[in-house]
Amino acid sequence: MVIIIGNQKGGAGKSTLTLLLANFLTQVKEIKVTVVDMDYQQSLAQKYEKSKVLENIAPYEVIAAELEHFPVINKLMAEKPKEVLLIDLPGKLDDDGLIPIFKAADLVICPFAYDEFSYESTILFSVVLRQINKSSVIYYVPNRVKANVRYETQQDVNTQLLKIGKLAPPIPDRIDFQRTNTFMTPLAVVPIILSVFEPVYEEIKKMLPAPANR
Numbered sequence: 001m002v003i004i005i006g007n008q009k010g011g012a013g014k015s016t017l018t019l020l021l022a023n024f025l026t027q028v029k030e031i032k033v034t035v036v037d038m039d040y041q042q043s044l045a046q047k048y049e050k051s052k053v054l055e056n057i058a059p060y061e062v063i064a065a066e067l068e069h070f071p072v073i074n075k076l077m078a079e080k081p082k083e084v085l086l087i088d089l090p091g092k093l094d095d096d097g098l099i100p101i102f103k104a105a106d107l108v109i110c111p112f113a114y115d116e117f118s119y120e121s122t123i124l125f126s127v128v129l130r131q132i133n134k135s136s137v138i139y140y141v142p143n144r145v146k147a148n149v150r151y152e153t154q155q156d157v158n159t160q161l162l163k164i165g166k167l168a169p170p171i172p173d174r175i176d177f178q179r180t181n182t183f184m185t186p187l188a189v190v191p192i193i194l195s196v197f198e199p200v201y202e203e204i205k206k207m208l209p210a211p212a213n214r
């Protein structure tokens with residue numbers, strides 16, 4: 001199955017959530033995962049190479065690829081129905097290379113922040129995605145939420161997003177998240193990660209072959 005992590009907004013937390021979800025699925029749920037870094041700067045692929053040197057056993061692979069490579073990658077994945085392809089998308093919408101990726105997405109993780117610009121980008125991303133793929137489940141993840149800030153529009157934003165998809169519990173703005181490297185989820189963020197990803201995993205379970213076949 002194909003999971004994409006996307007939002008048109010830069011810095012929303014796509015790459016961070018991609019790694020955390022890859023760690024969660026691999027290390028907590030024992031699901032086989034391949035991460036595809038389609039981000040411009042390909043930061044994930046670079047981190048992966050570094051941590052491979054430091055930690056030597058890699059629980060999953062991170063490959064760097066262009067949007068144009070997706071149809072072939074997806075074709076090869078068809079032979080591995082029990083595996084999950086996690087795609088970290090670039091923060092852009094003006095590329096036809098996205099069309100087959102949006103089409104193939106079974107599940108969409110969309111991190112966003114409670115500010116005006118992030119909201120607009122999130123809606124734009126959702127509208128474009130929905131034009132191409134009507135059925136995928138979208139999980140909106142509020143990210144970098146600051147404990148001492150009152151977000152004027154939070155309730156309205158939640159109401160609008162819930163018309164399109166599901167809403168995860170918020171992820172706080174915490175320095176620990178900046179320490180997420182490829183294979184290590186900082187212990188301090190585990191409770192937050194579980195509250196966000198356990199419901200996501202329930203969706204994934206419905207889409208993968210039964211555990212007995214895994």
Ligand SMILES: Nc1ncnc2c1ncn2[C@@H]1O[C@H](COP(=O)(O)OP(=O)(O)OP(=O)(O)O)[C@@H](O)[C@H]1O
Nearest residue numbers: 010011012013014015016091144172173174177178
């Ligand atoms: N919950 C959080 N708390 C604190 N820092 C965070 C959190 N989530 C992400 N960050 C930091 O915010 C920055 C942007 O996050 P990230 O790189 O995951 O976003 P992105 O959507 O992949 O960005 P880009 O569009 O540049 O690819 C990073 O420095 C990351 O460490």
Ligand SMILES: [Mg+2]
Nearest residue numbers: 014015016039
């Ligand atoms: Mg990124």
